[in-house]
Amino acid sequence: VAKPILTYFDARARADPIRLALEELGIAYEDRRIMGEWAQLKPKTPFGALPSYKDGALEIFQTHAILRHLARVHDLYGTTEAERIRCDIVEEAFADLNNLIGGALWRADFAATRGDFIELELSPRLGQLEGFLNANPEGPAFWVGSAITFVDLIALALLDCAGSIFPEAICDYDDLKNFCDGIARRPRIGAYLQSDRRPGVIMYGPEGAIVARSLKGWITPV
Numbered sequence: 001v002a003k004p005i006l007t008y009f010d011a012r013a014r015a016d017p018i019r020l021a022l023e024e025l026g027i028a029y030e031d032r033r034i035m036g037e038w039a040q041l042k043p044k045t046p047f048g049a050l051p052s053y054k055d056g057a058l059e060i061f062q063t064h065a066i067l068r069h070l071a072r073v074h075d076l077y078g079t080t081e082a083e084r085i086r087c088d089i090v091e092e093a094f095a096d097l098n099n100l101i102g103g104a105l106w107r108a109d110f111a112a113t114r115g116d117f118i119e120l121e122l123s124p125r126l127g128q129l130e131g132f133l134n135a136n137p138e139g140p141a142f143w144v145g146s147a148i149t150f151v152d153l154i155a156l157a158l159l160d161c162a163g164s165i166f167p168e169a170i171c172d173y174d175d176l177k178n179f180c181d182g183i184a185r186r187p188r189i190g191a192y193l194q195s196d197r198r199p200g201v202i203m204y205g206p207e208g209a210i211v212a213r214s215l216k217g218w219i220t221p222v
């Protein structure tokens with residue numbers, strides 16, 4: 001049987017939670033990383049953007065459509081409607097965090113206003129997220145219920161990214177860190193995080209690639 005193909009660029013970014021989900025599920029996949037061929041491929045994609053995921057006749061575009069498909073088919077989407085709603089809320093909240101960080105890095109004066117960004121924007125948001133994690137009635141080991149869901153992998157990817165770029169901001173949030181460490185201790189995730197198969201942390205701003213602080217990221221698997 002042909003392996004499913006994840007197509008993206010040579011970066012973590014939007015593909016990181018998809019790769020983490022495939023790793024957690026033990027699905028063998030081709031991690032296709034587009035380099036020079038993008039100019040030819042772009043017009044053949046519906047929105048001129050990646051990632052895409054192809055599994056036999058199924059071809060899926062849009063990161064969150066791919067993640068929700070994997071979650072529905074492989075039981076990573078909670079067990080009740082209330083849990084599925086909580087998954088969707090966490091998914092949206094991390095999309096907001098992604099936009100917040102991505103938008104800030106593109107500000108022309110970012111280097112000069114980094115401290116203010118952390119104090120006034122990033123830290124309050126991380127505090128809200130930590131509060132929501134702690135409001136899980138089943139405890140803060142997972143964002144939803146008492147078993148892993150796809151939003152745990154979104155959270156791990158985004159918090160790892162935030163921690164790599166802003167280590168001084170995220171170190172105050174012990175419960176977020178404990179959550180990440182717990183997911184990183186899962187055998188398949190831990191093996192992936194320690195492998196050289198995961199691309200480095202690279203974020204872009206007006207001056208190009210501005211962050212590659214830690215190729216391994218913030219989370220250190222134990």
Ligand SMILES: N[C@@H](CCC(=O)N[C@@H](CS)C(=O)NCC(=O)O)C(=O)O
Nearest residue numbers: 013014048049050051061062063064
């Ligand atoms: N909402 C889309 C956004 C996809 C997107 O913006 N992809 C970027 C990379 S992160 C891309 O393909 N950029 C290449 C280009 O625009 O030519 C998704 O999540 O899949």
